[in-house]
Amino acid sequence: MTQRKRMSNTQSSSQSKRASGPAATQEEEDDQTFTQPSTTQVQRGLEKLTPAQVDQKTAEVVQFFLVKDQKKIPVRRADLVKHVVKEYRNIYPEIMKRAARIFDQVFGLKMIEIDAKNHMYILINKLETVEGASPIANPTNPKMGLLFVILSVIFMKGGVVGENLIWKTLKNLKVDVGERHEEFGDVKKVVTDEFVRQR
Template sequence: MKLGFTKLLIVSPSQFLPDSLSQFDISKEETDKLVSEVIRFILFKFHQSSGTPIKREDLTQIVTKNYRQRNLATHVINEAKKKLSNVFGYDLKELQRARSSSTGQSRLPQSQSSVDSKSYVLVSELPLEVFKKHVVDETTSPVTGFTFVVLAIVQLAGGKIPEETLWHHLKRMGLHENDEHNPVFGNNKQTLETLVQQRFLQKEKVSGPEGSTLFYDLAERALDPQVSEKVKDYISQILKNDVAVVELND
């Protein structure tokens, strides 16, 4: 009897940990610290890089620099995802991988041609109306507008457009390729480049008989159903308005 009782007391401390932690042989405090570091990295980095997706390997490194346990990084990132949702109301959204390039064309930069690493963006989970009314920072509105216009142009061109043609359309709206002192955007070319960094667009060089041409394709974030639906709605609204104007003129 006494022996049996003693046996009950001789248990591994990990038995008292939640199932998810016991497999890693790591305390809750240590896990919390890692989760906290990952969340802080995501918030600061996403903010500092103006919404550029965060590479999974950057998050993994926070864990692996001090811990070797297999799958611990995955566990920590999943916990961070839960916390970001519960505390901040942000969804840590995983981006789909880039499509592999077909023959005769190469993605720019080269490192993008085989994007094995996952990446993440932060998306607000708030109801759209609440978000628009209380959260949207009005100083970012022009950039959002620019993004929508560019995505709409590329969408109407079939999801792929030569750089020259894109600038031709933007020029008609008063946005010149070489304008580095736009009162709203500053450097227009850089603003377009930001959309590539944010993975709304991707660059592609296509070799042809007259040399290579630079194309812009819709990238992961633009192909996300939630975004592409909004862009399509936006296009149809404009077309409806145009039709209405034509009818009035008739």
């Protein structure tokens, strides 16, 4: 009887220790349970999906990276698999390869792994500055950054998007169309008038 009590106390204390651990422990466990699929598994996974499905999931990964990059937060593989890749985890390497290609060819960015143990990624600018050119002497136009975000959304959605999606995306980036922005001024006018005129 005494031995049973001791065993149940030991079990309940170990369970409460596990339950009271930080939320990060759950994410670490999620990442440890994820195993990189083999080339054969990826090929089999791709055979079950349409190219449009793979492109859509790749676009979602690219968008996830861009939002995190905007906030200067590294992307953890565990978060990526859990919140974006989800049921497509069997083709994870292919999605990452395609996303890296998009960052390289479309955005001039390179996706690098900064922590191999925890699988954390960041984006870095691949474009080199002209030798001797001062960044202060050539300031970037803030409106070009806004245009870049809008064109990125259009590209990721296959070339056609509704106006509401553009406004929602900008709002997520803390650029409210209804308010005057300190850098862009009247955002709605810039997008619907100025950018349209420039084609």
